[in-house]
Amino acid sequence: MKPDRQEELQESLDFLRGRFEELNRDIKLPHSLDAEVLRARLEEIEEVPEERSGKVIRWRAIASVAACFVVVLGAVWFLNSGAAKSADLLNGPALAEAETAEMPETAADMAAAPADAPAEAAMPMLASAASGGAEAAYYAADYTEVRDTIYRLAGDRMLKGSFSGDLYLADGAAPEAGAVGDAAPAADAGGMIRSAPAAFSGTNVQEAGVDEADIVKTDGKYLYSYVYQNTTSQSPAIFIADAQEMTLTATIEVDPAIDEFYLDGDRLVTVGYSADELPAPKQTVVEATDDSLVDRSAASGDAASWNGGSWDGGVEMTVYDISDPAEPQEVRTFRQDGNYVSSRLMDGTLYLVSRKYVYADLTDKRTPLSDIVPVCFESGAAEPRLLPADKIAIAPDCSSADYAVVSAVNVRTGKSDTRAVLGGGDGVYMSTDNLYVYYDSWRGSVSDSESYRRTGIVKFSAGGKLDLMGTAWIDGYVDGQFAFSELDGNLRVAATAEYPVKGVSNNLYVLDSGMRQIGRLEGLAPGERIYSVRYLGEMAYVVTFRETDPLFAIDLSDPRAPKVLGQLKIPGFSEYLHPLDDGLLLGIGQSVDERGTANGVKLSMFDVSDPLNPKELYVYNFGGEGVWAEALSNHKAVLFDEERSLFGFAVDTGFGRIVSRYYVFSYGKDADGFTLKAKISHDDFGPNAFSGVNRGLYIGNTLYTFSPDWIVSYDLDSFTRKEILRLK
Amino acid sequence: MVVDVTAVREARLGDKDSFARVYQQIADDLYRVALYSLGNAHDAQDVVSETFIEAFKGIKNLRDDNSFRPWIMRILSIRCKRKIGQYISGRNELDIDDFLDLTEEGEGVEEHSTQKLALVSALETLTPQERQIIALAVVQGYTVRETAEILGAPQGTVSSKLHRTLKKLRAQLEK
Numbered sequence: 053m054k055p056d057r058q059e060e061l062q063e064s065l066d067f068l069r070g071r072f073e074e075l076n077r078d079i080k081l082p083h084s085l086d087a088e089v090l091r092a093r094l095e096e097i098e099e100v101p102e103e104r105s106g107k108v109i110r111w112r113a114i115a116s117v118a119a120c121f122v123v124v125l126g127a128v129w130f131l132n133s134g135a136a137k138s139a140d141l142l143n144g145p146a147l148a149e150a151e152t153a154e155m156p157e158t159a160a161d162m163a164a165a166p167a168d169a170p171a172e173a174a175m176p177m178l179a180s181a182a183s184g185g186a187e188a189a190y191y192a193a194d195y196t197e198v199r200d201t202i203y204r205l206a207g208d209r210m211l212k213g214s215f216s217g218d219l220y221l222a223d224g225a226a227p228e229a230g231a232v233g234d235a236a237p238a239a240d241a242g243g244m245i246r247s248a249p250a251a252f253s254g255t256n257v258q259e260a261g262v263d264e265a266d267i268v269k270t271d272g273k274y275l276y277s278y279v280y281q282n283t284t285s286q287s288p289a290i291f292i293a294d295a296q297e298m299t300l301t302a303t304i305e306v307d308p309a310i311d312e313f314y315l316d317g318d319r320l321v322t323v324g325y326s327a328d329e330l331p332a333p334k335q336t337v338v339e340a341t342d343d344s345l346v347d348r349s350a351a352s353g354d355a356a357s358w359n360g361g362s363w364d365g366g367v368e369m370t371v372y373d374i375s376d377p378a379e380p381q382e383v384r385t386f387r388q389d390g391n392y393v394s395s396r397l398m399d400g401t402l403y404l405v406s407r408k409y410v411y412a413d414l415t416d417k418r419t420p421l422s423d424i425v426p427v428c429f430e431s432g433a434a435e436p437r438l439l440p441a442d443k444i445a446i447a448p449d450c451s452s453a454d455y456a457v458v459s460a461v462n463v464r465t466g467k468s469d470t471r472a473v474l475g476g477g478d479g480v481y482m483s484t485d486n487l488y489v490y491y492d493s494w495r496g497s498v499s500d501s502e503s504y505r506r507t508g509i510v511k512f513s514a515g516g517k518l519d520l521m522g523t524a525w526i527d528g529y530v531d532g533q534f535a536f537s538e539l540d541g542n543l544r545v546a547a548t549a550e551y552p553v554k555g556v557s558n559n560l561y562v563l564d565s566g567m568r569q570i571g572r573l574e575g576l577a578p579g580e581r582i583y584s585v586r587y588l589g590e591m592a593y594v595v596t597f598r599e600t601d602p603l604f605a606i607d608l609s610d611p612r613a614p615k616v617l618g619q620l621k622i623p624g625f626s627e628y629l630h631p632l633d634d635g636l637l638l639g640i641g642q643s644v645d646e647r648g649t650a651n652g653v654k655l656s657m658f659d660v661s662d663p664l665n666p667k668e669l670y671v672y673n674f675g676g677e678g679v680w681a682e683a684l685s686n687h688k689a690v691l692f693d694e695e696r697s698l699f700g701f702a703v704d705t706g707f708g709r710i711v712s713r714y715y716v717f718s719y720g721k722d723a724d725g726f727t728l729k730a731k732i733s734h735d736d737f738g739p740n741a742f743s744g745v746n747r748g749l750y751i752g753n754t755l756y757t758f759s760p761d762w763i764v765s766y767d768l769d770s771f772t773r774k775e776i777l778r779l780k
Numbered sequence: 781m782v783v784d785v786t787a788v789r790e791a792r793l794g795d796k797d798s799f800a801r802v803y804q805q806i807a808d809d810l811y812r813v814a815l816y817s818l819g820n821a822h823d824a825q826d827v828v829s830e831t832f833i834e835a836f837k838g839i840k841n842l843r844d845d846n847s848f849r850p851w852i853m854r855i856l857s858i859r860c861k862r863k864i865g866q867y868i869s870g871r872n873e874l875d876i877d878d879f880l881d882l883t884e885e886g887e888g889v890e891e892h893s894t895q896k897l898a899l900v901s902a903l904e905t906l907t908p909q910e911r912q913i914i915a916l917a918v919v920q921g922y923t924v925r926e927t928a929e930i931l932g933a934p935q936g937t938v939s940s941k942l943h944r945t946l947k948k949l950r951a952q953l954e955k
Contacts, residue, residue: 064946068918071953075896076919078880081811082825087804090832094796309937325937409948678834680862707838710858 189448189473189510189523192441195425196341201446201474202424203345203414205453250752256630256690258533261484263397265312265323266688268747268758274301274377275749275756275763276320277779280309282742282760284780290320291779292377293763295751298775304372304380314397318375319383319463321402323395326368326387333438335421337414345415366427367392367406371463384466387436389426390457394480394533396487402461403487403514407477410453426457426472439472445520447475447508456489456510460518469518473510481536486521487514488536488543492529503527503549511543511567522567528559530582534628534687537587541565542611546594548581558582558596562611573614576604586629586637593637593660597625605663617663624654627684633694634721635661636669640683640690640701643673652679653703655726657719670725672717680704682746691748696768698729700748700755711735712744714757716771730771734759737776781805788845791836799836806849809920810856816915817860817908821878827863831856853920854930857912861931864908874904902952910945917942 083089192198252272257264267278275293279285290304290313310324338346366389373381390406397403410424421438429436444455456477459470476491489510498504507530511521528549530536535546543563550556557578562571580596587593590609605618626639639656655672682689683701690701700716714732719725734743734757742760749756754774755766765774783805791799810831814824835852842851879900880893903911916927917938924942928935 061943061946064950065918068914068946068949068953069921071895071899072919075879075899076812078896079808079812079815081808082821084825085807085811085828085832087800087807090803090829091796091800093829093833094799094836325940678837685862707834707841709838709841 189445189520191520192444192446194341194441195337195421197446198441198444198474199337199341199345199414199424201450202410202453205450205474251695252751253691253693253749255688256692258481258687259483261398262482263314263316264688265314265395265397266747267312268749269313269315270295270749270751270756271315272751275758276313276315277747277758277763278306278310278313278322279760279779282779283740290322291763292374292380293777293779295754295756295765298763298765298777300777300779301378302380306370310370311392314395314402316397316400316463318373320372320374320380321397321463322370322372323392323402323404324368325392326366333420333422333427333436335438336417337419337421337424338417340421346417348415366390367404369395369402369404369461371466385431386459386461386466386468387429388457388459388470389422389428390455393456393477393489396480396482397463398482398484398514400463401514402459402463403480403482404459404461405477405480405487405489406457408455408457408472410455426455426470428459428468428470430466430468432466439470443471445471445473445510447473447510447523449525450475450493450508452476452493454491456491458487458489458512458518460514471512471518471520473520473523475508475510475523477510479530479533481533481538482514483538485514485541486538487512487518488538490530490536493525498552500551500553503551505529505550507545507547509543509545509563509567521565524563524567524569526559526561526563526569531585535582535585537592539587539590539608540611542570543567544587544592544608544611544614546582546585546592548596555579556581558594560592560594560606560608560614562608562614564611571610571612571614573606573616576616583625583641584627584629584639586631588631591660591663593629593658595626595629595639595641605660605666607663618666620658620666620668622656622668624656625650626654626656628687628690630687630690630692630699632657632697632719635659636719636721638699638719640681642684653681653684655717657721657725659721669721672726672728674703674705678705678707689747691750693750693768698768700730702744702746702748704744710744712746712759714745714748716748716755730766732757732764732766734762734764737762737764737778781808783848785845785848788842788848792839792842792845794840796836799839802848803832803835806852809849810852812919813853813856813912813915814860815878816903816919817857817912818863819878819903819908819911820875822875823863824878827856827859830859834859850926850930853916854932857916857930858932860908860912864912874900876900898953902949905952906945906948910941910948913938913942914945914949918946 250272252270255264255266255269269276273295275295277291277293278288279291280288287305287307288309289306291300292302292304293299294301306322310322312324313320313322366387368385368387370385371383373383388404388406390408393405393407395402395404408426414424425444426439427436428439453474454476455472455474457470457472459468461468473489477489478491481488481490489512491508493506493508494504506525506527508523508525510523513519513521526545526547528547530545530547537544541564544560545563546558546560548556548558555578557574558576558580560573560576561569564570576594577596580598582594583597584595585592590607592606592608594604594606604616606614607617608614624641624643626641628640630638632638637658637660639658641654641656642650643652643654644650653674656668657670659667659669681701681703690699692699696718697720698716698718700714702712702714704710704712711733715728716730716732717726718729732745734745737743740761743762745757745759747758750768753768755768757764757766761779763777763779766772767774783802787798787802791802810828811824814827815821818824818827831852834855842848880896906914912931913927916922916930917924922930924939925935928938931938
């Protein structure tokens with residue numbers, strides 16, 4: 053860290069510690085956490101085996117502490133039609149009729165969104181959701197408009213003065229305005245699958261054809277594993293191993309660290325946080341806008357006492373040429389402002405999404421424009437460039453001065469197209485046609501029919517060029533990317549909302565290609581919140597939970613009229629749902645004890661072949677306390693082999709020292725549910741802090757398991773161990 | 781409070797009373813870190829009591845009696861991280877009542893309350909992960925390196941995140 057920054061850090065720490073001391077005095081240890089109280093619990097402790105053997109439980113409709121599995125099917129329910137309320141649907145296990153759902157007439161409308169509309173033509177006005185009746189999103193006319201919007205949003209948290217930091221001013225030329233070329237789709241097929249002789253597993257992605265980054269990948273011939281730290285490593289690195297020979301081919305050091313990476317043909321693309329100081333384009337806010345704010349603040353006597361800003365860090369993408377995996381070559385980098393939110397890779401284009409917060413004194417003449425406008429920097433460019441105003445969209449009804457910064461970068465050519473939306477970004481959902489950025493928004497006080505939290509959704513086209521297609525608001529917050537699904541141009545979203553009078557309830561919305569609400573289902577599982585969602589074609593499966601829950605089956609075959617078909621009450625809940633074959637659904641989640649505390653890992657097999665009567669066929673429980681799995685919050689940690697009816701993921705057990713092992717299960721409706729086929733540990737080769745298994749993938753008949761120190765292969769039929777490779 | 785190393789040793793050998801005593805010495809710190817990280821007393825209590833049990837079960841794995849404090853802090857942080865991982869994405873909810881002892885009386889309490897409220901409001905704009913770093917580096921006073929070890933994260937990342945988060949906090953408090 054540069055000395056100035058070190059000083060600055062210390063200064064901030066001292067300042068804040070003083071403030072915290074006050075607050076700390078108010079924080080008192082609750083009685084329930086007193087030593088005498090907790091001491092009593094030590095008497096109850098017996099030696100608990102690390103995991104209990106799986107139990108096979110046949111279908112039952114349960115009781116006590118249960119989760120709600122909701123299967124949503126198409127419904128008949130128009131927005132203004134006054135049709136039967138969803139409350140009726142919730143009371144009975146099934147709907148009276150199951151009519152044939154017809155595709156709505158708006159099929160023609162849905163195709164309307166032009167993917168190749170000229171982007172920068174006069175500010176396009178775009179459709180926005182009917183809810184809220186807000187105006188549409190629009191591109192800013194100039195920086196003054198951007199600044200004024202930020203001023204309005206950040207108003208009372210605008211700061212007068214900030215602490216000193218480095219401001220490295222580029223000498224010379226003003227930043228060039230305008231985009232640096234268009235993102236052109238990759239010419240060659242590239243993609244994940246090389247002409248490998250054997251089938252191999254890919255990352256467990258949400259949408260086929262849209263790749264998601266992970267810490268291990270394979271192309272069928274080589275294995276790639278990102279290791280932040282292991283026993284011998286000097287720095288974070290990606291290890292490249294020959295899968296057949298199980299030898300180390302090369303190592304790419306990635307300093308300081310990355311988050312995750314992709315494989316795209318003969319290219320490897322890393323994505324992660326970069327804290328490197330960057331030169332900032334020289335323009336200041338006042339230079340680029342008008343003086344009205346400055347004059348006003350001068351007139352009101354506000355002092356401008358700003359010392360400087362610094363590059364807050366951003367997200368960086370690096371492309372490596374791995375056509376010769378033994379000699380990886382760094383080809384280019386691309387950096388953009390903001391914290392990394394997520395990314396996707398499709399057709400040779402990387403879609404990078406980050407979130408930039410704005411803290412700036414807009415009334416100070418010295419505030420650099422780069423403090424309020426996102427910046428991008430490509431290797432090879434002379435200097436970073438500011439995003440032009442006409443690529444900055446202002447979301448309707450936005451309430452915070454945060455940007456979602458979205459770039460489409462061509463992996464091969466490096467050409468990029470960047471947009472930003474003022475309004476924020478918490479996460480991303482991408483279909484093969486469109487990229488949706490969503491953000492959470494709170495309101496302190498609302499009327500009776502409004503929910504406290506809303507989710508803003510911004511839609512971009514994703515076919516080589518980023519175009520802002522529309523925005524919408526929905527009531528409630530979403531559980532993550534799986535809350536969304538696009539089908540035939542319509543976006544389905546499931547959300548948990550809380551209302552002043554009604555309390556908590558769950559809703560499902562259908563938005564058309566113009567982001568207008570055309571269908572909805574409200575009031576599902578009141579009092580509970582959504583824990584997992586999975587859409588399969590026209591069906592949606594939703595798990596909600598609080599203390600008692602049903603599982604709902606919802607029909608979406610008519611997008612204007614989602615309807616509940618069936619429900620099931622079960623204990624515990626699923627955090628992740630995955631389709632198996634034959635009308636079966638796998639749920640990975642947790643059990644809940646009598647006190648209502650979630651613990652352990654629970655596998656469920658649901659039979660949803662008859663959506664009117666969903667059943668939980670089988671359950672497999674891993675012990676109670678001390679057991680956890682990354683798969684509970686990260687779908688990419690799960691490996692599926694549909695052909696062999698296998699799945700695998702790592703489970704952490706133990707107290708004080710955590711042991712991570714890879715569990716492989718086979719599944720089958722007729723095979724009595726789940727069968728544990730293998731429990732793989734790398735501790736056999738030298739237990740230490742870096743032998744926790746975290747991923748698995750397969751090539752042909754071989755399963756490869758990964759830990760920071762090792763890659764170990766097994767035969768996928770007999771699970772006998774084959775080879776061991778030390779990563780160093 | 782200083783941790784009694786002899787008591788740690790006895791706890792490690794199975795003495796439940798000693799374990800309880802050692803716990804009492806760091807309980808306030810554990811609760812504070814959990815409360816800042818998770819934002820509400822209910823979850824913080826869950827996590828601290830889980831940590832208590834887990835630490836007791838695992839204390840025979842403790843290699844150095846002098847590192848009891850960072851060791852148990854690490855257990856707590858992992859538990860917090862898991863809990864945070866299960867929060868709905870983007871949720872920054874802070875339960876203000878859990879942070880303020882509103883029964884306090886006395887002179888100048890009005891002004892103090894305003895300052896404290898400002899701090900709590902500022903904390904509300906942070907993500908749970910950011911608050912976790914603040915809890916360790918600012919409230920507990922761990923160095924960047926120690927914080928990184930406790931969180932199991934790269935030092936560079938922690939340093940940058942801390943820098944960014946402090947900036948964010950100051951921006952709101954220095955109005």
